[in-house]
Amino acid sequence: MQPGDIDSQEGGEMNSSGINFDELGRTYRITPIQHPQRSAAFQGLYLSRLPLSPPLILQLDCWNAEGELIIPYDELPFLVCHLSLQTPEGEDAAMIVTPEGERVSLLYGSLVTTPAEMNDQTGAPGLYLVFPDVSVRNVGRFRLQASILRITGGLPLDTCVTETFEILRDADYVAPPVTELTRHFDAQGIVRFGLPRSEW
Numbered sequence: 001m002q003p004g005d006i007d008s009q010e011g012g013e014m015n016s017s018g019i020n021f022d023e024l025g026r027t028y029r030i031t032p033i034q035h036p037q038r039s040a041a042f043q044g045l046y047l048s049r050l051p052l053s054p055p056l057i058l059q060l061d062c063w064n065a066e067g068e069l070i071i072p073y074d075e076l077p078f079l080v081c082h083l084s085l086q087t088p089e090g091e092d093a094a095m096i097v098t099p100e101g102e103r104v105s106l107l108y109g110s111l112v113t114t115p116a117e118m119n120d121q122t123g124a125p126g127l128y129l130v131f132p133d134v135s136v137r138n139v140g141r142f143r144l145q146a147s148i149l150r151i152t153g154g155l156p157l158d159t160c161v162t163e164t165f166e167i168l169r170d171a172d173y174v175a176p177p178v179t180e181l182t183r184h185f186d187a188q189g190i191v192r193f194g195l196p197r198s199e200w
Contacts, residue, residue: 021075021150025065028157030058030081030129030148034181035163040173041139042108044098049135050170051109054179055193056083056134056162058146060115060127071127076115078152081129083111084145085136088164093142106142109134116190121181130185132193136167 034057042049058081062072085093085107097103110133118128129146136142143164147156186193 019074021078022154026070026072026075027063028148029061030146030158030160031061032146032160032162033057033059033128034179036134036144036165037176038166038168038173039136040170041167042135042137044104044137046108049108050173050175051132052134052136052165053176054182056131056144056146057181057185058129058160060129060148062127071117071125075150076117076127078150079115079148079157080151081113081115081146081148083107083131083134084147086143086145086161088141088143090143090161096138104137106137107134108137118185118188118190121184128185128191130191130193132191139167139169141166 034054036052036054036056039052040050060079060081062070062075064070087093093106095103095105110131113129113131115127115129117125120126129148134144141164144162145159146161147159149156182193185191
């Protein structure tokens, strides 16, 4: 077996280092600590799209079998978080059919991310999942569902949903102020949120 190959074994997935994470008895939780409020519909104008503001930030917590809060460094390379779009009632809103008959996605941008270790506002280290580049095609009210998974496959380790946000016509959109939480994480230089420094 070559480095990086995944060995599927009964009872769980084993990575190339020989660790079967399913057998470690860990518990995972993802929690939105910053919810998007609004953005403008890009209506297929991909080069002019605006991201959701403020950007979605999730906190990832992990407990070992003894109930101790840990940072699972051995598992971080195998964890990804994926976004999907829902109506406020929780119905899937991923795809629509345009008047021209084309099937397109309503959600666009960087929809998958990996955990980043950063310090919270008290200086304590933790794991965060940040989505600074997510846009929605059409006007409406929506929410995001996030799922944390292993790249080896299987069911999500945890899921969460955001509060409902609004997508407006470009002419009606006014961006919310940059939040202190966005500034705090951006200042650490691990994840960039794409705003010109002149706007800060």
